Amino acid sequence: MSTKNVRIAELSVFTAIAFIFSYLESLIPLPIPFPGIKLGLANLVILIVLYRDGFASAFGVSMVRNVLNALTFGSLFGLLYSLAGSILSLLVMTALYRTKHFKFPWISISCIGAILHNMGQFAVASALVGRGAILHYFPFLYFSGLIAGCLIGVLSMLCIQRLPRLQISNR
Secondary structure (H helix, E strand, C coil): CCCHHHHHHHHHHHHHHHHHHHHHHCCCCCCCCCCCCCCHHHHHHHHHHHHHCCCHHHHHHHHHHHHHHHHCCHHHHHHHHHHHHHHHHHHHHHHHHHHCCCCCCHHHHHHHHHHHHHHHHHHHHHHHHHHHHHHHHHHHHHHHHHHHHHHHHHHHHHHHHCCCCCCCCCC
């Protein structure tokens, strides 16, 4: 099997896991009185792919997962929210990860990514319903992103340390 085929298969597995995590997360209600706040288990997979394979692979897995979620469980508005948050957070996390002058700890990258994911969704909601209607929600989004980002950052580092790299042999 060629290296390219193995990479496609590996990224397909990561996409499937992220999709399953999104579904499982929708089944587990969080005891939080604010709608739309989630832990972001699928982002665990995106962080692992970003760390192992870089921006292009993480972007591909994220976009396919977002579209699959919208087509399976969501709506066009849900897709808009997801895409805005995913793209913004992934761009900034990649920039932080690639910074040469100052090395950001992985947990910090995850926290910033989670906060920016929520801010991307807030920007879409502001455009759709007006900032004044949802401004009171901003602090909850910020702090939920901070908490979820820290937790997902710790989990992603534990997974990265334990996941083996595929050894590809050319026969």
